[in-house]
Structures are given as C-alpha cells and as structure tokens.
Amino acid sequence: xxxxxxxxxxxxxxxxxxxxxxxxxxxxxxxxxxxxxxxxxxxxxxxxxxxxxxxxxxxxxxxxxxxxxxxxxxxxxxxxxxxxxxxxxxxxxxxxxxxxxxxxxxxxxxxxxxxxxxxxxxxxxxxxxxxxxxxxx
Numbered sequence: 554x555x556x557x558x559x560x561x562x563x564x565x566x567x568x569x570x571x572x573x574x575x576x577x578x579x580x581x582x583x584x585x586x587x588x589x590x591x592x593x594x595x596x597x598x599x600x601x602x603x604x605x606x607x608x609x610x611x612x613x614x615x616x617x618x619x620x621x622x623x624x625x626x627x628x629x630x631x632x633x634x635x636x637x638x639x640x641x642x643x644x645x646x647x648x649x650x651x652x653x654x655x656x657x658x659x660x661x662x663x664x665x666x667x668x669x670x671x672x673x674x675x676x677x678x679x680x681x682x683x684x685x686x687x688x689x690x
Contacts, residue, residue: 559629559631559632559676560631561676561677561680562680562682567594567595567596567597568594568595570595570609571593571594571595571609572680574609574611575673575680575681575682575683576679576680576681578673578681579611580611580612580614580671580683581609581610581611581612582595582609582610582612582645582647582649583595583596583607583608583609583610584607584608584609584610585599585601585602585604585606585607586604586606586607586608587599587602587604587606588601588602588604590602590648591610591612591645591647591648591649592607592649593645593649593650593651594651612645612646612647613645613646613647614645614670614671614683615645615646615668615669615670615671615688616643616644616645616646616668616669616685617643617644617666617667617668617669618641618642618643618644618655618663618664618665618666618667618669619641619642619643619644619650619665620641620642620665621639621640621641621642621655621663621665622639622640623637623638623639623660623661623663624636624637624638624639624640625637637660638654638660639654639655639660639663640652640653640654641653641654641655641663641685643655643669643685651683653682653683653684653685654684654685655667655669655684655685655686655687656684656685656686657686657687657690658686658687658690662687667687668687668688668689669685669686669687669688670685670686670687670688670689671683671684671685672684672685672686
C-alpha cells in the first residue's frame with residue numbers, strides 16, 4: 554500500500570519564485586516597483602496600481618492570526634493523524650495575508666490577533682511549507 558501524503562503546491566510560472574524562496578527558508582513576496590505594496594498570491598498585475606513591474610523581496614515572516622478555523626473532523630486521510638488542526642489566515646507585517654497553520658500549541662490556544670512567526674516544514678527535498686508558531690517560542 555502506498556504512503557498517504559498531503560497535496561503539494563503546483564509550481565506555475567507566477568508562484569515558482571515564492572515556493573523556491575520557501576524551500577530556501579527565506580520567504581519572498583512580490584513587491585510592486587511602482588507603488589511599493591507587497592502582494593500575495595503572486596500575480597502579473599498589482600491590485601493597488603495595476604503596474605506589471607515588481608521584484609521578489611524577502612519578508613520578515615512575522616505577523617498575526619487574522620482568522621482561523623479548527624478542524625476536528627478529518628476530510629482527507631492524509632490529515633488523520635493531525636486532527637484537530639487549524640487552518641489560519643496570517644496577516645504578515647508587510648500587509649499580505651496567506652493561509653497556513655499555527656503549530657506548536659494546542660488548537661484551543663490559537664486566537665485572533667496572536668503574534669506569530671514563520672518556520673518551514675520540509676515535506677520533500679523540493680518543497681518546504683511555510684508554517685507559523687507563536688512569536689517568541
């Protein structure tokens with residue numbers, strides 16, 4: 554019987570630099586060359602000023618929990634040994650929000666507004682997933 558694994562990100566031309574930065578454990582996001590705003594998910598056009606010029610810029614990896622949900626029921630067998638687990642929207646200090654997990658604490662300890670910091674879970678030689686833990690732990 555084959556091992557059950559979680560779905561891994563699909564690297565397309567827009568997202569590949571993001572996932573490569575995570576693999577190096579140094580998250581970088583697109584930053585508009587015209588207005589300076591960071592954006593996520595990666596895309597061709599800035600949603601703030603419509604410029605198509607940008608750079609990939611490292612971010613600090615700190616933020617707060619914007620919202621979250623805790624799953625107690627398992628919807629995919631790859632997550633059977635992880636329940637209960639949370640899916641959290643993290644608002645980075647630089648502004649963009651992204652979905653991830655807050656780990657290292659009990660699910661009931663996750664709160665909106667909780668300061669968090671990034672770390673990376675190396676799931677394969679090619680993919681590292683950004684995860685978050687309470688800041689200062």
